[in-house]
Amino acid sequence: MLTVRAPATSANLGSGFDVFGVALGTPADVVRVERAPETTITVTGTGSQYIPEDPDKNTVGAVVDALDAPARIRIDKGVRPSSGLGSSAASAAAAAVALNELYDRGFTRKELVPIAAEGEAIVSGEAHADNVAPSILGGFTVATADGVTQVDASIPLVACLPEAVISTRDARNVVPEYAHMNDVVDTVGNAATLTVGMARNDPDLVGRGMEDEIVTPERSKLIDGYDRVRDAALEAGATGVTVSGAGPGMLAACYRGDRQAIASAMVDAFDAVGVEARAYQTTVGDGARLYRE
Ligand SMILES: Nc1ncnc2c1ncn2[C@@H]1O[C@H](COP(=O)(O)OP(=O)(O)O)[C@@H](O)[C@H]1O
Numbered sequence: 001m002l003t004v005r006a007p008a009t010s011a012n013l014g015s016g017f018d019v020f021g022v023a024l025g026t027p028a029d030v031v032r033v034e035r036a037p038e039t040t041i042t043v044t045g046t047g048s049q050y051i052p053e054d055p056d057k058n059t060v061g062a063v064v065d066a067l068d069a070p071a072r073i074r075i076d077k078g079v080r081p082s083s084g085l086g087s088s089a090a091s092a093a094a095a096a097v098a099l100n101e102l103y104d105r106g107f108t109r110k111e112l113v114p115i116a117a118e119g120e121a122i123v124s125g126e127a128h129a130d131n132v133a134p135s136i137l138g139g140f141t142v143a144t145a146d147g148v149t150q151v152d153a154s155i156p157l158v159a160c161l162p163e164a165v166i167s168t169r170d171a172r173n174v175v176p177e178y179a180h181m182n183d184v185v186d187t188v189g190n191a192a193t194l195t196v197g198m199a200r201n202d203p204d205l206v207g208r209g210m211e212d213e214i215v216t217p218e219r220s221k222l223i224d225g226y227d228r229v230r231d232a233a234l235e236a237g238a239t240g241v242t243v244s245g246a247g248p249g250m251l252a253a254c255y256r257g258d259r260q261a262i263a264s265a266m267v268d269a270f271d272a273v274g275v276e277a278r279a280y281q282t283t284v285g286d287g288a289r290l291y292r293e
């Protein structure tokens with residue numbers, strides 16, 4: 001039996017829609033695989049009651065098909081589904097790493113990214129790789145049609161998750177089809193600033209680079225209390241705040257010593273609009289980790 005722990009991730013980071021992603025130190029999914037003549041999937045853990053065990057509907061099933069690797073698969077969810085924290089991707093990433101090893105398929109970690117992304121197509125309609133890339137590789141990732149570029153980074157983060165659900169598929173429907181050139185120019189500038197910030201481990205540059213005038217303004221309307229929570233996080237010292245993935249999670253970049261205050265401020269601000277929330281005080285972290293039992 002093989003076990004893989006694959007981390008939650010936060011995609012987009014504002015200015016990098018469908019391109020940027022970071023691995024979070026916590027939470028994570030744990031997936032156990034054993035060879036079997038036919039694939040079976042069982043799901044336990046947070047939000048497991050909302051996750052299909054049918055291999056045709058679970059992100060992990062698409063990975064089994066892509067690797068031609070039937071298995072008895074047990075998924076222990078640490079990442080709540082429909083969170084904006086890459087829940088569907090964490091299971092797919094873990095399964096890709098585990099099944100590649102179980103069947104000795106010989107793919108490199110980078111080659112596993114498009115394979116795991118097949119799972120995302122099942123749930124969101126598109127095989128976007130911006131969550132599976134950091135979940136497999138760790139650090140900060142830039143996923144484009146040409147492949148993935150990865151840098152290790154250790155930016156402190158707060159990921160705040162309200163008791164609300166937004167499906168990635170629905171949130172993709174509010175993404176504008178066109179953008180004004182001046183918004184595109186600003187966003188390209190912010191994306192470049194953020195990338196330099198990750199390479200230099202500079203929370204100020206990362207936070208500044210999280211600004212985006214194209215996708216986030218539309219997505220944020222789907223999150224009750226978004227402006228209030230964002231303002232509270234900035235007031236408490238966050239260097240930047242944006243929607244995590246498709247939401248409803250929100251992500252703040254910051255200095256290590258400010259995490260506790262930012263986490264409390266975000267949870268309190270959600271509470272003030274009648275929404276229960278929890279916050280993960282974390283850091284850009286490692287990718288999927290394999291254990292043999
Ligand atoms: N292994 C899985 N883990 C989590 N969600 C899954 C999985 N397989 C299928 N799903 C479905 O994917 C949807 C959640 O994915 P998505 O909307 O992308 O949110 P998230 O941001 O949490 O990944 C839910 O409808 C869930 O039932």
Ligand SMILES: N[C@@H](CCOP(=O)(O)O)C(=O)O
Pocket residue numbers: 009011012017018019083084085086087088128130131168171172244245246247
């Ligand atoms: N780029 C995708 C990322 C979705 O992330 P998730 O964590 O909400 O699944 C998008 O923004 O649609």
